[in-house]
Amino acid sequence: MTLALDRTRTRRLALPSVLLSRIGVNAALALAAVYTLMPLLWLVMSATKDIDDLFGTNGFAPGRRFELAANLKRLFAASDGIYLRWLVNTVVYAVVGAAVAAFLCVLAGYAFDKLAVPYKEKLFGFVLLGVLVPATATALPLYLVAAEIGLVNTFWGAFLPGLVFPFGVYLGRVFSAASVPGEVLEAVRVDGAGEWRAFWSVAFPMLRPGFVTIFLFQLTHIWNSFFLPLVMLSDQRLFPVNLGLYTWNSTAFSQGHPEDYLLAITGSLIAVVPLVITFVVLQRHWKAGMTAGALK
Structure with missing residues (x-):
């Protein structure tokens, strides 16, 4: 009986640690994903802007006139x-x-x-x-x-x-x-x-x-x-x-x-x-x- 109670207590103590470890791993992976994708997101958003929007708007917002096609045309013609x-x-x-x-x-x-x-x-x-x-x-x-x-x-x-x-x-x-x-x-x-x-x-x-x-x-x-x-x-x-x-x-x-x-x-x-x-x-x-x- 005592052995069974000890096993129950061990399982109850182990459950929160398992959950915390999973939460910690998932949080670390989420932070790594955000750290990796944020520069790419900034790059995509910036490529849709003209000069005024590039320096005058939020870096993670698209251009107000969405100039991606025009920027690509200028890029390949430069x-x-x-x-x-x-x-x-x-x-x-x-x-x-x-x-x-x-x-x-x-x-x-x-x-x-x-x-x-x-x-x-x-x-x-x-x-x-x-x-x-x-x-x-x-x-x-x-x-x-x-x-x-x-x-x-x-x-x-x-x-x-x-x-x-x-x-x-x-x-x-x-x-x-x-x-x-x-x-x-x-x-x-x-x-x-x-x-x-x-x-x-x-x-x-x-x-x-x-x-x-x-x-x-x-x-x-x-x-x-x-x-x-x-x-x-x-x-x-x-x-x-x-x-x-x-x-x-x-x-x-x-x-x-x-x-x-x-x-x-x-x-x-x-x-x-x-x-x-x-x-x-x-x-x-x-x-x-x-x-x-x-x-x-």
Whole structure:
């Protein structure tokens, strides 16, 4: 009888703590959602305003005349359509660069995991050291190297650094260990397939969720990259969209062109759209890739 009463008291005491923990978690998630969505809401509302409304109305209210269409027209017509050039440059830098980087990372991770490479653990240690170095710390050395070989202010000077992704190599090894059974590779090799055929025909389809995961990581990194293009490029025709919007934002204040500030706001809204579409389209592969990594 006493034992039953103790259990009842324990359950009554545990119930409020469970409710409080759920309330706390939900409150934290709600705050995180508000913190994430408020800048985007401000961006959407600001893109619907003209100059007078932008500085004279509430930041989270739409424009009184809803100037979104007019702002988009001005954005794409500014400087002979330079924004479209910046957007195309960013797509090439980010999408093509992230795809190539993701493939190289998956290939390297597979090699570190499945192949008998001499000193591979020591080499992998150097890769992990690369993870610890922030990208901003390598921008100036990359600029000096590019200056020596004549790649400053060229497409390749901004494109090639995006192909190096040490954290992606680490993820590639994790996904290879979790998704590619060694017995399957042995069976393929017994059947006479070479290492490249075994990777391309057998291992790579199993690693596709990992490839998409690494691709999305690197796509976001290159798309948001700013400091490296800033020191590497001076020709506006080669600018990514981030650097182009920065120049508009700078001229809005330094040269007294407030219309450039509105162009920068509208351009920032358009620049977010491709990333959102990419994550929505690849969401299924993204979830599968994250689950595979978690299992490892």
